[in-house]
Amino acid sequence: MELGGIHHVTAVTGDAGLNVAFYTGALGLRLVKKTVNQDDVSAYHLFYGDEIGHPGTEMTFFDWSRIGPHVPGTGTISSTAFRVPDYAALEWWVERFRELDVAHEDIEERNGRATLRFTDPEGQRLELVHDEAEGVPGGTPWEKSPVPRETFIRGLDSVELTLKNLSSTSRVITDVMGFRQAEEYEEGGQKVATFEVGLGGPGARVRLVERPDLPIHRFVGAGGVHHVAFRTPDEEEHAAWRERLAKAGLGVTPVIDRYYFKSIYFREPGGVLFEIATDGPGFATDEAAEHLGETLSLPPFLEGQRRQIESNLRPIPLVGGGVSR
Numbered sequence: 001m002e003l004g005g006i007h008h009v010t011a012v013t014g015d016a017g018l019n020v021a022f023y024t025g026a027l028g029l030r031l032v033k034k035t036v037n038q039d040d041v042s043a044y045h046l047f048y049g050d051e052i053g054h055p056g057t058e059m060t061f062f063d064w065s066r067i068g069p070h071v072p073g074t075g076t077i078s079s080t081a082f083r084v085p086d087y088a089a090l091e092w093w094v095e096r097f098r099e100l101d102v103a104h105e106d107i108e109e110r111n112g113r114a115t116l117r118f119t120d121p122e123g124q125r126l127e128l129v130h131d132e133a134e135g136v137p138g139g140t141p142w143e144k145s146p147v148p149r150e151t152f153i154r155g156l157d158s159v160e161l162t163l164k165n166l167s168s169t170s171r172v173i174t175d176v177m178g179f180r181q182a183e184e185y186e187e188g189g190q191k192v193a194t195f196e197v198g199l200g201g202p203g204a205r206v207r208l209v210e211r212p213d214l215p216i217h218r219f220v221g222a223g224g225v226h227h228v229a230f231r232t233p234d235e236e237e238h239a240a241w242r243e244r245l246a247k248a249g250l251g252v253t254p255v256i257d258r259y260y261f262k263s264i265y266f267r268e269p270g271g272v273l274f275e276i277a278t279d280g281p282g283f284a285t286d287e288a289a290e291h292l293g294e295t296l297s298l299p300p301f302l303e304g305q306r307r308q309i310e311s312n313l314r315p316i317p318l319v320g321g322g323v324s325r
């Protein structure tokens with residue numbers, strides 16, 4: 001039994017309209033599902049990904065309009081990296097970020113890997129890296145994306161965890177979750193270790209950064225990451241993961257049916273919220289593939305409350321005029 005890499009990353013926005021405009025208009029991802037946060041139905045849950053939101057390509061957002069800005073610290077996911085096909089694609093993205101006035105740095109070698117760091121309009125820390133190895137198969141470009149195929153974001157590459165110390169998190173992700181250590185190095189005087197799982201490489205790695213100087217993180221606001229989810233192929237292995245995590249004393253939740261996948265959650269000892277999610281059934285279960293994300297989707301158990309839920313949601317202004325709910 002092995003995890004298949006990163007399933008999705010879920011972050012927080014305070015402005016759904018700005019969020020949709022950036023992730024679809026600037027980054028060229030597809031809005032594959034517009035639904036509500038099942039634990040707080042007054043908030044949208046927006047899913048972006050490749051043509052149908054294959055697992056491993058999804059960046060998702062809870063829309064909490066009255067939340068304050070994110071406060072950085074330890075026990076957080078401090079950066080999310082996306083993968084693009086090659087180095088030329090990174091150069092193309094630098095130009096695009098210049099044109100669209102997206103805050104970004106120069107392409108920089110980080111432990112031998114060319115990296116382009118940038119932020120979304122709310123300060124969400126993001127990176128683009130190019131696939132130096134195949135790793136987990138990348139996603140399929142959405143044919144209506146404003147970004148050309150050759151430079152399309154193929155999915156998630158990795159996440160960075162900032163931690164007080166690396167030892168307890170390293171132990172859990174290796175001994176319990178089956179990751180193996182790939183690299184260990186210093187960057188800017190900080191200890192960094194990377195770990196891989198399954199096929200390894202793009203889509204299947206995490207980077208741990210030790211920052212004993214930073215305060216412990218208490219609050220995920222707009223521009224911060226809420227959790228990262230890892231992939232498991234089916235419900236049988238999902239149940240077995242739950243058992244393994246419970247046996248390791250990790251305080252895992254019961255299996256929760258998110259309708260598009262099944263989920264379990266636990267907090268790793270460094271404070272970061274982890275999820276393990278099934279690859280299926282996916283986003284085309286309640287909408288035709290060609291119309292994903294165009295209207296508000298609700299799982300069957302919330303369908304009866306649709307009118308009330310819709311009346312509590314703020315319409316999302318659309319790029320180019322109009323609104324959508």
Ligand code: ZN
Pocket residue numbers: 008010227228229275
């Ligand atoms: Zn999740």
